[in-house]
Amino acid sequence: MSRSYSRADSHDTPRPDTVGLVMRDRWALFLSPKWIAFHLVVIIAAATLFNLGLWQLRRLDERQSFNAVVEQRFSEPxxxxxxxxxxxxxxxxxxxxxxxxxxxxxxxxxxxxxxxxxxxxxxxxxxxxxxxxxxxxxxxxxxxxxxxxxxxxxxxxxxxxxxxxxxxxxxxxxxxxxxRSLLGARDPSxxxxxxxxxxxxxxxxxxxxxxxxxxxxxxxxxxPPEVSGVPEPVIAPDLSEGNHLSYAIQWFVFSLAILAGWVVAMQVSQKRALRLSSGH
CATH class of the missing domain: 2.40.50 (OB fold (Dihydrolipoamide Acetyltransferase, E2P))
Structure with missing residues (x-):
C-alpha cells in the first residue's frame, strides 16, 4: 500500500547527503582548521602542565637529596x-x-x-x-x-x-x-x-x-665568645620537603582537566552537528 508524504514528513526526514557524510566519517568535523588549532592548543597546554608536574617531582627529589646530605653532615661531630x-x-x-x-x-x-x-x-x-x-x-x-x-x-x-x-x-x-645566580646582582669586577x-x-x-x-x-x-645576640648566628637551612609534591599533584590535575574538557567539547560539538544534520 502506497503512502503519500506530507510537508511535515519531508521536514522530519534527515537530509540524506548530510547524514551520510556524518555517518561515513564522524571525525571529519574535527579536522577543520579551527578544530586543528584547538587541538594543538589543548595538547600544548596539557603537555606543559604535565611537565610542570614532573619538574616539581624533580625538585622534590633534589630537596630530599639535599636534606639527606645536610642531616648526615649535621650529625657528624x-x-x-x-x-x-x-x-x-x-x-x-x-x-x-x-x-x-x-x-x-x-x-x-x-x-x-x-x-x-x-x-x-x-x-x-x-x-x-x-x-x-x-x-x-x-x-x-x-x-x-x-x-x-x-x-x-x-x-x-x-x-x-x-x-x-x-x-x-x-x-x-x-x-x-x-x-652568582642567573639574575643575581653583580659585584664590581x-x-x-x-x-x-x-x-x-x-x-x-x-x-x-x-x-x-x-x-x-x-x-x-x-x-672567647661573641657578645650574646649580636651578630645573630646565620639560621640553619629549612630541611622540610616544601610544597613540591602538592604542586606536582595540582599540575597533573590541571593537565587531566584540560584533556577531559577537550573530550567533552568534542562530544558536545558532535552531538550538535548530528542534531542539526537531522533537522532537529
Missing part, C-alpha cells in the same frame, strides 16, 4: 679544620671545588687571629623577616692561611661589637665559594670590596693577605 683541609690547600689549588663541595655543612674548629681591617659585609640578606647584612671577617690561622668567618647576621641600623683582638678558637659550618652580594672567594682572594682557604665558615661558637 666538629673536627679540627686540618682534618678536612690539607695544610697545603688554598683557593687556587687544584681540585678545591670538589674538596669544598665534599665538606660543605661539616662542622670544624680552628684557632687564629681576626683581621678586622679586612672585614666585609654581605649585603641584602634577610633573616626572620628582617633585612640586614652578614658580617664577615678574615681569620688568620696559625699556618698563615686565612679563613673567612661569617660572624652572623646584623639587622639594618644595628651596630655589631668589635671582634676579639686576641687569638680565638672558632667552631662553625663550612661552605664553598658562592656563585675590580677593586677592593667592603660590601658584596655573595662570598665569591676567588674574587676576594686578591684583597685578603695570606693564602685564602677554598671555604668560608658560618660561626656557631667562639672562645
Amino acid at each position: 666538629a673536627v679540627a679544620l686540618d682534618v678536612l683541609i690539607p695544610d697545603d690547600v688554598v683557593i687556587d689549588s687544584d681540585g678545591v671545588d670538589v674538596l669544598a663541595a665534599g665538606i660543605e655543612w661539616r662542622s670544624a674548629t680552628v684557632s687564629g687571629t681576626y683581621l678586622p681591617e679586612h672585614a666585609i659585609r654581605v649585603v641584602n640578606r634577610s633573616q626572620n623577616g628582617r633585612a640586614g647584612d652578614n658580617l664577615v671577617v678574615p681569620l688568620r690561622l696559625d699556618d698563615t692561611r686565612v679563613l673567612l668567618v661569617s660572624r652572623g647576621f646584623v639587622p639594618l641600623g644595628v651596630e655589631a661589637p668589635d671582634v676579639p683582638s686576641v687569638t680565638v678558637e672558632v667552631t662553625g659550618r663550612l661552605h664553598p665559594s658562592q656563585e 675590580e677593586g677592593v670590596l667592603t660590601e658584596v652580594q655573595r662570598l665569591d672567594l676567588s674574587r676576594l682572594d686578591p684583597q685578603i693577605p695570606g693564602g685564602l682557604l677554598p671555604v668560608y665558615m658560618d660561626l656557631l661558637s667562639s672562645n
